[in-house]
Amino acid sequence: MSADQRPTDPDAANSLGTVARLLARASDLAWDQAATNPDPVLRLLGLGLDLATSQALELLPAGTDADQPAPAETDPLKLLRAAEELTRLYRIEDFPPGTSHLIATICDLLNEHAP
Amino acid sequence: MTGRDKRSVGELLLESDHMARSILMDVDEMDAAMMLRTWGEVVQAAGELWQALPPVTPPQPLTGEHLPDSTDLAIQQLAARSEAMHRTGRGRAWPGDGPADERLLRIAESFARAADLISRHATASPPLSEPEQRDLQAARTRIMHTLYIGSHGVAVAVGQRARELEMKMAARGALTSGDSLRHSRAAHARLTAFEQHAGAVLKGTYPRALAGEHREPPAATRLAHALASWDIQAHRTLTRRLNTADLMLTARTQSVVLAACTTLTRVAADVGQLDRQQYTTRLSPAVETSQERWETMARLWKDLTPPHSRRVDTDLARAALETRAAVHELISDGTTIAHASAIAQRTDLSRIGRLTQQVLATNLDLAHATHDATTNPELTGAARAVNALAIATRRHDPRDVQTRDDSPLAAWVTPRDLLANRAVPLPDHVRSSLTAAAGSLVDANMTAMSAAASLDHVSAQDSQTRQNGEPSARRGRALQDRLPNSMSTGRPASRCER
Numbered sequence: 386m387s388a389d390q391r392p393t394d395p396d397a398a399n400s401l402g403t404v405a406r407l408l409a410r411a412s413d414l415a416w417d418q419a420a421t422n423p424d425p426v427l428r429l430l431g432l433g434l435d436l437a438t439s440q441a442l443e444l445l446p447a448g449t450d451a452d453q454p455a456p457a458e459t460d461p462l463k464l465l466r467a468a469e470e471l472t473r474l475y476r477i478e479d480f481p482p483g484t485s486h487l488i489a490t491i492c493d494l495l496n497e498h499a500p
Numbered sequence: 501m502t503g504r505d506k507r508s509v510g511e512l513l514l515e516s517d518h519m520a521r522s523i524l525m526d527v528d529e530m531d532a533a534m535m536l537r538t539w540g541e542v543v544q545a546a547g548e549l550w551q552a553l554p555p556v557t558p559p560q561p562l563t564g565e566h567l568p569d570s571t572d573l574a575i576q577q578l579a580a581r582s583e584a585m586h587r588t589g590r591g592r593a594w595p596g597d598g599p600a601d602e603r604l605l606r607i608a609e610s611f612a613r614a615a616d617l618i619s620r621h622a623t624a625s626p627p628l629s630e631p632e633q634r635d636l637q638a639a640r641t642r643i644m645h646t647l648y649i650g651s652h653g654v655a656v657a658v659g660q661r662a663r664e665l666e667m668k669m670a671a672r673g674a675l676t677s678g679d680s681l682r683h684s685r686a687a688h689a690r691l692t693a694f695e696q697h698a699g700a701v702l703k704g705t706y707p708r709a710l711a712g713e714h715r716e717p718p719a720a721t722r723l724a725h726a727l728a729s730w731d732i733q734a735h736r737t738l739t740r741r742l743n744t745a746d747l748m749l750t751a752r753t754q755s756v757v758l759a760a761c762t763t764l765t766r767v768a769a770d771v772g773q774l775d776r777q778q779y780t781t782r783l784s785p786a787v788e789t790s791q792e793r794w795e796t797m798a799r800l801w802k803d804l805t806p807p808h809s810r811r812v813d814t815d816l817a818r819a820a821l822e823t824r825a826a827v828h829e830l831i832s833d834g835t836t837i838a839h840a841s842a843i844a845q846r847t848d849l850s851r852i853g854r855l856t857q858q859v860l861a862t863n864l865d866l867a868h869a870t871h872d873a874t875t876n877p878e879l880t881g882a883a884r885a886v887n888a889l890a891i892a893t894r895r896h897d898p899r900d901v902q903t904r905d906d907s908p909l910a911a912w913v914t915p916r917d918l919l920a921n922r923a924v925p926l927p928d929h930v931r932s933s934l935t936a937a938a939g940s941l942v943d944a945n946m947t948a949m950s951a952a953a954s955l956d957h958v959s960a961q962d963s964q965t966r967q968n969g970e971p972s973a974r975r976g977r978a979l980q981d982r983l984p985n986s987m988s989t990g991r992p993a994s995r996c997e998r
Contacts, residue, residue, distance in 0.1 A: 409810060413802070416752065416795075416798065416799075416802070419755075419795065420795065420799075423759075423788075424837070425756070425759035425760065425762075425763055425831060425837060426832060426835060426836060426837060428752075428755055428756045428759050429756060429759075429824060429827065429828050429832065431752065432752050432753060432755075432756050432820065432824050433824060435748075435749060435752055435812075435820075436749075436817055436820060436821050436824065438810065439745075439749070439810070439811055439812045439817045440817070442810060442811040443811065443814065447811070448808040448809075449808060449811075450807045450808045451807055451808070451810040452807035452810075453807060497828065497832070497834075497835070498835055499835070
């Protein structure tokens with residue numbers, strides 16, 4: 386458990402909620418595409434996005450809605466990139482402890498699937 | 501028992517092994533329900549005894565921690581599977597409560613006594629001498645062999661019961677309460693997967709390991725370790741809590757694992773490590789169907805997960821993360837699948853056959869765990885998805901009196917629940933449709949496991965043929981001649997007599 390007791394910036398926490406929704410939507414879209422495309426890489430992307438979503442939700446209060454409001458974008462990689470850009474709007478210390486792991490996960494996914 | 505038990509650990513293990521063989525000889529006369537009820541205790545005691553044994557791997561430089569080797573992981577997998585099977589069996593009419601099987605109980609007691617002896621007399625883990633190491637390997641092999649033989653005995657008894665029920669059903673058209681054909685068949689399939697896994701661990705080491713000739717194989721690859729840890733964690737999570745988000749992650753991770761399996765076996769077939777015809781005609785279609793069924797289940801679980809309950813179990817996520825990373829490292833190159841030659845350089849393709857067998861045995865057991873989840877009355881689903889499924893499943897039934905002109909006469913979900921999309925109990929016909937989907941998943945995975953059963957043998961035959969310089973027929977022996985299935989006659993195979 387982290388010993389960091391600094392309060393989380395409410396705007397940063399809000400934006401983290403949006404990051405979770407972007408990742409959740411990206412994951413759903415990747416798995417929708419996988420239904421008609423046998424490429425294993427698409428499944429690796431989908432599972433990576435699932436795990437990133439779960440990681441983001443771990444940082445938010447229990448019961449956070451990960452689906453609404455759903456972003457309009459339908460390209461999973463664009464949504465992933467948008468999530469990464471959103472994390473840059475605030476300083477890392479404004480986010481809850483553990484966010485740096487999430488950011489690393491998002492960057493790894495981008496490197497793997499959209500270098 | 502009267503008087504003090506003076507048997508040594510070695511004697512207790514030997515007696516357990518002999519007891520398991522004696523069960524095999526008398527299995528025709530044994531009670532399947534009693535055996536199934538007691539089997540969980542045997543596996544649990546074996547797992548605890550294994551834990552009490554000194555580690556076989558060297559300590560890590562900084563932490564002093566001993567990492568598990570591939571056989572340590574295998575016993576953990578078997579214990580987790582057995583626990584999952586017995587948890588779901590509780591409260592069912594069959595095998596139900598009742599007396600235990602005496603001989604299996606004695607095996608469990610011997611294992612527990614041996615664990616107790618080791619724990620009481622253990623010293624602070626000095627490096628073991630060479631004879632001690634050989635003795636340790638022999639003890640591990642005995643335990644695994646007892647589980648292998650024992651699981652086969654229980655599987656034969658349960659399989660016989662399933663056949664008796666099938667005949668009864670055919671003769672009378674119905675079964676009396678307490679006679680569950682479905683539960684017997686499911687238990688038989690899970691025991692067969694258990695036996696196959698234990699058999700794969702013993703293959704190539706038994707009985708040599710008992711004479712101290714065994715050498716621990718090279719450390720398993722990252723993928724093999726990750727898959728074993730995934731198997732253990734998935735069973736632990738699915739038996740500990742019932743959550744559609746966890747079920748969705750499990751189904752999606754299985755899809756990734758099977759996609760990797762397809763890629764690796766294709767490469768292995770391309771370079772002649774697996775029989776190409778077996779791969780093309782049996783294995784590949786079976787694995788693809790299995791993967792499709794997991795993805796169908798994942799879509800159902802996704803729809804049934806309320807939007808505020810999407811967080812998954814942390815330990816399950818960690819295990820899935822490592823599995824995904826290991827698969828990615830092996831089969832991907834940037835944004836595409838790696839070339840076959842690159843994959844061949846990254847892994848030992850001669851081990852893909854055995855790995856695939858283990859993956860598909862795990863796959864089947866997780867399919868059963870998923871099926872069990874669908875029958876659990878505590879399972880809930882997101883209100884909107886439940887409502888949509890309720891309407892869709894009723895609409896497809898023209899005899900249903902509760903729909904008229906494709907519209908339901910009564911609401912399945914309250915407007916308030918619909919608005920909040922909160923978790924609601926499943927109506928019976930929605931549950932039935934989920935259980936049917938999970939049943940199809942189990943069927944597909946049974947076919948895939950059976951298709952993989954010949955892989956090791958084909959590899960061995962091919963390499964022998966290559967050594968002899970003869971053209972390869974690559975047909976493999978008949979199914980009944982292979983190790984895990986060689987015992988399917990209900991009598992011990994030759995190697996069990998040693």
